[in-house]
Amino acid sequence: MDKAKLAAAALLLAGGAWAEPAADYAEHCASCHGEERLGGTGPALIPETLGRVRGIEDVIAHGRPATQMLGFSDVLDEAQIAGLVEFIKTPLEAVPEWTEADIAASREMAPDYAPAQAPVFDADPLNITLVVETGDHHVSVLDGDTFDVLDRFPTPYAVHGGPKFSPDGRYVFIMSRDGWVQKYDIWSLKEIGRVRAGLNSRNIAMSEDGQWLAVANYLPQTLTILSTETLEPVKVMPVVARDGTPSRVSAVYQAPQRKSFILALKDAPEIWEVTTDPEGGPFHDGFVHSYEKGMEESVGAQKGLFARRRIVVEEPLDDFFFDPDYRHLIGTNREGTKGVVVNLIVGREIAELPLPGMPHLGSGISWERNGHRVMATPHLNEGVLSVIDTEDWSIVKTIQTHGPGFFLRSHETSPHVWADVFFGPHKDEVHIIDKQTLEIVATLNPAPGKTVAHTEFTRDGRYALVSIWEDDGAVVVYDAQTLQEVRRLPMRKPSGKYNVWNKITFSDGTSH
Incomplete structure (x- = not known):
């Protein structure tokens, strides 16, 4: 594409005020980070995924070690780099879509992966410790007895939230801030594949039976459910409050005794529970519950699977703690001034705790x-x-x-x-x-x-x-x-x- 077309594309992307930085982005960055800054072989470059990342100017000028990011100090001056930094920190004009078809199309499975029949190392496979190294986007696999490094593998950009293991401990799933989910075989010390489940994601949760992986998304405002076996999307649930307000998902958690996922909604005074049990999990007949008639909704192909329940609270809550039997959760309000205890059986708030100072x-x-x-x-x-x-x-x-x-x-x-x-x-x-x-x-x-x-x-x-x-x-x-x-x-x-x-x-x- 010639310079005139690049400039025109940049103007369409960002508006006239950003013409020069957008043209620089289109010429030097778009091939890796996507024309709309939503990522490609490189990470998404939008405020939601960059967070409080520091030193962006230095990365643009000099690159990032052990990655494909090259430095541009020989072709961009300080003013151009500063303009690029402000440009990529600018919010997008519209909330982008990322559909089930988009997720499926992003799926990449390692062509040379072959599962080992037994661990390829002598260490106790259940005493393995994974270390997330955010300095250069890698994970080290440690023998929990000798502390020798068995493997060190690259991850997607900016891992966010804790990795989740399959119930047998063999597989681990790792999520990045820009929505990529990576599956790794600990026994084989090999990556199996990855898929982009969202554009800006918060964390992941594994279902009690190990079949499903839920991904909490800020962009778009959805919950994505993947097959843990294939990494294929099985459901993308728009997250919309009862009054029609779309909401980001602050986090998703596994409630193993309840056979469900629990969602914290960022922008609505609701907590969602999504069952992973085809028989209904906490929603089946005879289970004690008291929530409004009609609040249970079946959104899955199988009766009961991925049925949704809303628990209405006084104000949005997030950052959940659960007691060991998952009967209760404690969340904090947006101001971080108190803790609110919610009984998941009866589906309502039962206590408040004075917890100032952002618990x-x-x-x-x-x-x-x-x-x-x-x-x-x-x-x-x-x-x-x-x-x-x-x-x-x-x-x-x-x-x-x-x-x-x-x-x-x-x-x-x-x-x-x-x-x-x-x-x-x-x-x-x-x-x-x-x-x-x-x-x-x-x-x-x-x-x-x-x-x-x-x-x-x-x-x-x-x-x-x-x-x-x-x-x-x-x-x-x-x-x-x-x-x-x-x-x-x-x-x-x-x-x-x-x-x-x-x-x-x-x-x-x-x-x-």
């Missing part, structure tokens, strides 16, 4: 304390942990920490909760908290001055793995009893770490 309920964990089940949550804007009794929903204690935190972790075998201090001057610390006394008994500082976050335990709870959340970071392995460092593995900005056994068994101490 991060999705990272909450629970354990038994003095004969009571309690849960704890960090707060993103305050240096506290709130401990809550899940029987009467009272605040047991507010633990003062050295700053706001992001993640909590523990294990059935551990007497401790590990809590990072992700934000603020103490971001290099991890608090060790006694589960019974609720006192901080130790504070670790594995990398002074660097951000430390996200603990994960091995299958038996013997070791705790902590991330140094930097581009030149590491995973630090601690003896969970003595709190002594055992090994340090260099990694590229390791964020989440996910042990197969802990995730498929819904281990105590692991967020679900």
